[in-house]
Amino acid sequence: MTTKFQQNYGYLFEQELLDEIEAVGIYKKVGQGDLLMDIGQPITMMPLLLTGAIKILREDDKGDELLLYFLETGDSCAMTFSCCMGKRISEIRAVAESDTELLMIPVGKMEVWMGKYKSWQQFILDSYHTRMLELLDTVDTIAFMKMDQRLLKHLQDKAMVNHDELVQTTHQEIADDLNTSRVVVSRLLKKLENEGKIAMNRNQIKVLAL
DNA sequence: ACATTAAGTGATT
DNA sequence: AATCACTTAATGT
Numbered sequence: 001m002t003t004k005f006q007q008n009y010g011y012l013f014e015q016e017l018l019d020e021i022e023a024v025g026i027y028k029k030v031g032q033g034d035l036l037m038d039i040g041q042p043i044t045m046m047p048l049l050l051t052g053a054i055k056i057l058r059e060d061d062k063g064d065e066l067l068l069y070f071l072e073t074g075d076s077c078a079m080t081f082s083c084c085m086g087k088r089i090s091e092i093r094a095v096a097e098s099d100t101e102l103l104m105i106p107v108g109k110m111e112v113w114m115g116k117y118k119s120w121q122q123f124i125l126d127s128y129h130t131r132m133l134e135l136l137d138t139v140d141t142i143a144f145m146k147m148d149q150r151l152l153k154h155l156q157d158k159a160m161v162n163h164d165e166l167v168q169t170t171h172q173e174i175a176d177d178l179n180t181s182r183v184v185v186s187r188l189l190k191k192l193e194n195e196g197k198i199a200m201n202r203n204q205i206k207v208l209a210l
Numbered sequence: 211a212c213a214t215t216a217a218g219t220g221a222t223t
Numbered sequence: 224a225a226t227c228a229c230t231t232a233a234t235g236t
Contacts, residue, residue: 147224170216181225186217202216202233211236218231223224 025103037094045104046080052100053161078131
């Protein structure tokens, strides 16, 4: 665990901060599909991803989900930052996209470190910035791209975060992530297959056009 | 062999 | 692009 942490974050922080993080951070391992954080839940810890990936979802009043973006190794969750601005309730849901190892930091510490370590402050601001860009990208995607393009992009993203062009999922799951119906996904996937961009089998899709 | 779950299809809005 | 109402195919027990 220590080595994985050093590998991904070692170059970011000074030794003193690294020591503090290792002293106070709680190592956690979660399996694919595990719920890490839900809407309305109080935030007490902020995660630093060591391996794996997490998907961040929003939910509408009817319980329909929409995927916002993925978090990968080296990322943290921007929503946890806002809890330092007074609000301590999560606005999003976080689900493990794959088996994931995390280092959980108590939110109290991140406030203290903001003042104490320049490198930490920089890390938080950078993270916030990249999350913001990710979010803008998905807004663009939802607003301007047609379903077939969104679908292909989603598959490519999924292949990317899992480091595997073979995506293990069902049409229904994809439909949930994109907030559309399974029938539509099935039809568009068939079209993509005919175009030679993907190959399909039950429960798995191979992304050929990366 | 049977039940369950995933995926395909045509028609309608 | 969504929904309905099936059908067909793959898989688990």
